[in-house]
Amino acid sequence: MNQSDKPQKHASAYLFNVDILVQGDTNAIAMEKLLRVLNQAGFADFRIKSGMELGRLIETLEASKPKDVKPAKAVQKAEPAAAPPAATKNKETAPDSNLTFVTDRIKACIAEKKLIRLTVNKGFGKKLSIPCRIINLDESSQMMTVYHVDEKQVYTFTVYEIEEFV
Known part of the structure; x- marks a missing residue:
């Protein structure tokens, strides 16, 4: 009797649906x-x-977004004298628009489940290069949770620690 004639045991797999409360x-x-x-x-x-x-902040932003933008443009054309204060307002909101661009890009990576490489500056000269997928972005605390695909670990960083992501 050779080995191929012996009955082979295969490990069975079972599927469970579980609710887990994590604090x-x-x-x-x-x-x-x-x-x-x-x-x-x-x-x-x-x-x-x-x-x-995930995505609840996007839904909130879309719900609060004004649907008709054209009347706002007409008001700006009708009042050209009001343009200089608007220009100073744009300079003040430039960091907010940069942050919005970054958060939109992060949300796109979350939605696409895209594999990216983060360069994280942990301070004191420590930099990390992490191949990961972004799991969550908490905009209120500016915390981002990522899954490191090589180490199979989850890490949380602030958005300001991230130098670049590709």
Whole structure:
């Protein structure tokens, strides 16, 4: 009897639906804890179906966005004397527009589940280069949760620690 004639045992796989309560100061921190535990447990695969607060800020921004922009342009053309104060207002909001651009780009990476490389400055000359996927962005605290694809770990950084992402 050779080895191919012996009955072979295959490991069976089972699928469970589980609700897990994870405590954390923010949704991003709780998500980080959950992903860390799931990755360290060595499961073949897992999927988080609910509980992520992704995209809710986008929905809020879209709901509060004015639908008719044309009358605002007509008001600006009718009052050319009001243009200099608007120009100084644009200079003040330039950092906000840069931050909005960055957050929009981060949200696009989250939606596309895009693999990116972050360069993070942790201070005191420590820089990290991380191949990762962005999991969550908490705009209120400017915290970003990422999944390091090589180490299979979850990290949280502030948006201001990130020097670049490609």
